[in-house]
Amino acid sequence: MAEEQYQEIGITDLAHKTLLQSDALYQYILETSVFPREHECLKELRQITEKHPLSLIATPPDEGQLINMLVKLINAKNTMEIGVYTGYSLLSTALALPHDGKILAMDVNWEYYELGLPIIEKAGVAHKIDFREGPALPLLDQLLIDENNKGAFDFVFVDADKNNYLNYHKRVIELVKVGGLIGYDNTLWSGSVASPPDAPMMDYVKEFRSYLVELNKYLAHDSRIEICQLPVGDGITLCRRIM
Numbered sequence: 001m002a003e004e005q006y007q008e009i010g011i012t013d014l015a016h017k018t019l020l021q022s023d024a025l026y027q028y029i030l031e032t033s034v035f036p037r038e039h040e041c042l043k044e045l046r047q048i049t050e051k052h053p054l055s056l057i058a059t060p061p062d063e064g065q066l067i068n069m070l071v072k073l074i075n076a077k078n079t080m081e082i083g084v085y086t087g088y089s090l091l092s093t094a095l096a097l098p099h100d101g102k103i104l105a106m107d108v109n110w111e112y113y114e115l116g117l118p119i120i121e122k123a124g125v126a127h128k129i130d131f132r133e134g135p136a137l138p139l140l141d142q143l144l145i146d147e148n149n150k151g152a153f154d155f156v157f158v159d160a161d162k163n164n165y166l167n168y169h170k171r172v173i174e175l176v177k178v179g180g181l182i183g184y185d186n187t188l189w190s191g192s193v194a195s196p197p198d199a200p201m202m203d204y205v206k207e208f209r210s211y212l213v214e215l216n217k218y219l220a221h222d223s224r225i226e227i228c229q230l231p232v233g234d235g236i237t238l239c240r241r242i243m
């Protein structure tokens with residue numbers, strides 16, 4: 001999505017990055033858990049990102065910490081990320097992977113990634129990343145043509161255009177291995193998924209709310225996965241493929 005489009009739909013006006021409606025409580029979590037252990041390069045990347053006009057779309061540091069922990073817990077080696085922006089979640093993943101681990105990273109915008117790339121290089125993990133510029137759906141379709149890619153991924157993080165999440169799920173579920181994990185970001189969508197559709201909400205929230213509601217319903221009934229929805233960041237749904 002282009003910067004002007006984000007501005008048009010009002011994302012830059014979002015008041016809170018996370019579901020916690022208390023800045024003090026969020027700050028407490030950051031200061032007592034995340035920041036003391038945040039990798040120096042993640043800190044640098046966060047500081048660069050904060051200067052960008054779209055910094056609100058970046059993965060928040062507590063969620064980056066969760067992703068880093070998950071990747072280590074499942075011993076992931078072959079991973080994918082859809083929606084990179086400047087690379088906070090990408091770097092959180094890359095730092096957790098073994099030296100020969102891989103991330104296939106997709107984003108329509110190379111310029112955002114370019115902002116974070118020097119920090120990723122400095123962290124010594126750029127060799128793990130295969131960045132593909134372009135819309136993710138055709139890239140996923142291309143991957144699915146090769147049978148070897150089916151069930152080949154240990155972990156997939158989806159954090160791109162919300163109107164395509166269900167389309168991503170229909171493809172990614174075939175690419176992740178049985179026992180592997182998919183993380184969908186923003187599944188609580190500023191808490192709006194639990195509000196009536198006519199409740200007052202910002203344009204940006206209103207525009208995409210129905211896609212998240214639809215995704216959440218679909219995931220709840222998809223027998224191929226077990227799920228765990230966490231109120232971290234803007235809500236992340238973890239899906240473990242079981243068949």
Ligand SMILES: C[S@@+](CC[C@H](N)C(=O)[O-])C[C@H]1O[C@@H](n2cnc3c(N)ncnc32)[C@H](O)[C@@H]1O
Binds near residue numbers: 001082135
């Ligand atoms: C919420 S941001 C990703 C944040 C990122 N995970 C981080 O850690 O900061 C969403 C990203 O998705 C990208 N995007 C939007 N539509 C896309 C599409 N169809 N295919 C791939 N990427 C897309 C945008 O360019 C943007 O960088």
